Amino acid sequence: MKNTCLFMLFILLSCSVNAQQILICNNAKASFFSSTVMEDIEGKSAAGGSVIDTKSGNIIFKVKNTSFQFKKKLMQEHFNENYMESDKYPVSEFKGTIKGPVNMDVDGTYKVSIEGNLNIHGISKAYKTQADLVVGKGMLNANAVFKVKIADHGIEIPTLVFKNIAEYVEVRIQATYLPKK
Amino acid sequence: MKTKIIKSRLLVFSALLLLTGQAAFSQEELEKELAVPAAGREKVSATFKSTKLINGHTNETLFKNELDFKVDHRFGDIAGSNGGIRKFFGLDNSTDVRIGFEYGLTDNLTIGLARAKGATAVQQLYEGSIKYRLLQQTTDNHIPFAVTLFGSNTIAAVTANKDDASSPIAYNGFKDRQNWVAQIILARKFSSNLSFTLTPSYVHRNFTAFRDQNDMFAIGVGGRFKFTRRMALVVDYFLPFRDKSDKAYLEQVTATKFYNPLGVGLEMETGGHVFHLNFTNATGIQEMQFIPQTTSSWLKGQYRWGFSISRRFSFAH
Known part of the structure; x- marks a missing residue:
């Protein structure tokens, strides 16, 4: 009987460890910034969703294109209508793997590299970027900055506004993950 | 014996749990963990690219703190007795020219001034005009179409004709110079490429030619078919409801005939600018003219080349 009790305890423990394995963030921030002599353009979303499997290091990040907000709403309309074609490609997503150990049980800052595929405008491209992961109070805070070449994802810039939109846009990601409950 | 079996079963069970607990999630399994962002109720945007099709309005209003500067031009008849090479296919004449400014007070309320x-x-x-976006279509079809209200007052500054009391400009005072238009613009975006409008309209002219109608109802239909990301075919048509005996009288007296305005055109969008190249039998640009006063016919070659250029400036910061 004693043994049975021990087993039960062990099962309970393993279950709690299991729950810690998946980290989820439902309000991740994503923004991009295009800067030219003519114009600065910024789009911000606070409605990204992301999930990490701490065991394998797999990470998925998704954001709806229509959730990006712009200061000038006509730009927002153009962003969805003419560039992202959000009705055809509603979601931009990243699927990849965190390279490097992250221990959720040890608070601290982890500099890791993340590799994977970024799908924007229906076109997928392999990316590799550095990210800062901060573990504390059972949460994981992630920050990453990388550049995306617009032409890589089949997004055409008409010659008339060619000088207003940068060839590379800077993408910033900020997400706070909590263990799955 | 029994407890032993239970114990061994528990052992297997817990071992299994441990195994699954430690196993890594595949990308597919991981994706399932991610709450799918709810499709949600989103407002349909960009049903049209411009606040106007060719003759008629669309349901679109400007965003807050946006200024739209628009120039409309209608040339003379391309063919028929007033067209042809002698009139350089209408380019020697201009039947109407309009310069207009519109400003977005809010995302739903636009005011305009035009000459x-x-x-x-x-x-x-x-x-002077006012346009209010009452309802926006939603992606989940909870609201299946958009509703925008348009109202305008047009004042004619032309010198009054005091000699002929039956003339449309035999004005007696300022009140006679005013013309009112009210429209309910219903619009639906069927797909990213296809949008339509249905526009019940009412025109009231305080003063008209003898036996012409002061009040007139009309219904307008319009459509836009986008065939590239930045080019679209636009069409609109208005059907005025005219009193038969008044119509017959006027057609006899003026030796003209009334026709329904039909416009077809090409819309080009360049990011801030919207260009329209169009052909229409209507000579006037204002609603209070092209709805009740179109007396030229497509079939007689009395259609004209026209264009509009719209430039939107945003003062949002």
């Missing part, structure tokens, strides 16, 4: 030459005897037109 138009005016196509009939009723000329030197000043228009």
Whole structure:
């Protein structure tokens, strides 16, 4: 009987460890910034969703294109209508793997590299970027900055506004993950 | 014996749990963990690219703190007795020219001021307008179509004709110079490429030619078919409801015939600018003219080349 009790305890423990394995963030921030002599353009979303499997290091990040907000709403309309074609490609997503150990049980800052595929405008491209992961109070805070070449994802810039939109846009990601409950 | 079996079963069970607990999630399994962002109720945007099709309005209003500067031009008849090579296919004449400014007070409320030459005897037109977006179509079809209200007052500054009391400009005072238009613009975006409008309209002219109608109802239909990301075919048509005996009388007296305005055109969008190249039998640009006063016919070659250029400036910061 004693043994049975021990087993039960062990099962309970393993279950709690299991729950810690998946980290989820439902309000991740994503923004991009295009800067030219003519114009600065910024789009911000606070409605990204992301999930990490701490065991394998797999990470998925998704954001709806229509959730990006712009200061000038006509730009927002153009962003969805003419560039992202959000009705055809509603979601931009990243699927990849965190390279490097992250221990959720040890608070601290982890500099890791993340590799994977970024799908924007229906076109997928392999990316590799550095990210800062901060573990504390059972949460994981992630920050990453990388550049995306617009032409890589089949997004055409008409010659008339060619000088207003940068060839590379800077993408910033900020997400706070909590263990799955 | 029994407890032993239970114990061994528990052992297997817990071992299994441990195994699954430690196993890594595949990308597919991981994806399932991610709450799918709810499709949600989103407002349909960009049903049209411009606040106007060719003759008629679309349901679109400007965003807050946006200024739209628009120039409309209608040339003379391309063919028929007033067209052809002698008139350089209408380019020698302009039946109407309009310069307009619109400003977005809020995302749903746009006000406008415009000056138009005016196509009939009723000329030197000043228009004040108001456009209010009442309802926006939603992606989940909870609201299946958009509703926008449009109202305008056009004042004719032309010198009054005091000699002929039956003239449309035999004005007696300022009140006679005013013309009112009210429209309910219903619009639906069927797909990213296809949008339509249905526009019940009411035109009230305080003063008209003898036996012409002061009040007139009309229904407008319009459509836009986008065939590339930045080019679209636009069409609109208005059907005025005219009193038969008044119509017959006027057609006899003026030796003209009334026709329904039909416009077809090409819309080009360049990011801030919207260009329209169009053909229409209507000579006037203002609603209070092209709805009740179109007397030229497509079938007689009395259609004209026209264009509009719209430039939107945003003062949002």
